[in-house]
Amino acid sequence: MVELNLINLYIGIGIFAYIAILYLTYRDMRIFRRTGYFSYRKGAFKGIIASTLVLLGTFLIPSVSDILGLALIFVGLMINQKGKREQVFTNANAFDRFLGKTDIVRTPEEIKEDYLKQQEELEKKKKKR
Template sequence: MAGFDLITMYIVIGIFAYVAILYLTYRDLRIFRRTGYFSYRKGALKGIIASTFVLIGIFLIPTVNDILGLALIFVGLMINQKGTREEVFTNATAFERFIGKTDIVRTPEEIKADYLRQQEELEKEKKKKYKK
């Protein structure tokens, strides 16, 4: 391929990784907004951090060191690994899963009650930890 050097290929790999992470982050945000499950919020926050690493890696490839840039891209992809999530897709098609449409839609009152319950559980865990 004429005019397609190694640095360009590394940048293209980084851009694909960046776009994939942003897509997954957007999808997690959409699912969190519809369901209120905090595991999806945590996934979206991890995606923002991971996309920062990937973007820095993309900028380092042509300027400083291509291997260092690829390493940062790899670190960003490792940060964005899937964590434990609640089941939100029951009857969704592949396309609906792709865009993040969920079968579960909770009201703001349900989300708030779940949030308060989770906060109480965290407080109990903290008290147990400090008693030891």
């Protein structure tokens, strides 16, 4: 009986982690869409991978091993750690930050120009090696 309660608790932890990662991933996608900053795109990709691991871990808890499932959840959370990001919130309040509304909105032309500059910098770094 006690073990069943622990398994339910572990599943709850996994579901909470999954929902949190999906929220952060959605927020990163929204910020990338508005600003074009590629660090947010990278964060969204990491979030998709992390959410897959967390969901797999949540499914493994009752069927295979609770320790293995919790380990996968932990690895997923570690993959989803915050990386280096550009400053996109200047005057936004807490609710706007929560929703991912940014003070910076760039046009597609600005985003393309920034992308081309980044590609040129990467090419220069490759040539130096």
